[in-house]
Amino acid sequence: MQDQELIKKAFEARQRAYVPYSHFSVGAALETDDGQIFLGCNIENASYTPTVCAERTAFFKAVSEGHRSFRQIAIVGGYSKNEKRKEQTEVEMELDSFAPPCGVCRQVMAEFCDPESFRIILARSLQDYQSYTLKELLPLNFGPKDL
């Protein structure tokens, strides 16, 4: 899938974030090797530690549906000036900054993805985005190869 299409799906997923504590909404769109897309959002909890990130929601949805090979993920997250205005009703597609995946999510990626080829797209908007390989974001990873 084209970068911008995948980013758009991540923005749609972000709308469903459950974030009553941080108000930091994150969305992810994960593409399998055979071109299927799984969406994820972050889901917080009153007890805080059960909170799950958007990226892991997407991965666990996909793996639990039988997928274990992945091509790329688009991630959008954070605050937006527009959302502070109460009348905002459309899907927000311009954020203040990029939201790099946390270390735990990078480790989950390392379980299932090729570090050299798996792409991690970080977007602020449909126009403003960057992409990295998993190896760039998690060098010298500990993974299935080490056991």
Ligand code: THU
């Ligand atoms: N969060 C994600 O969804 N993905 C990340 O990689 C970083 C953090 C979420 C967790 C929590 O709901 C909120 O962002 C603030 O940490």
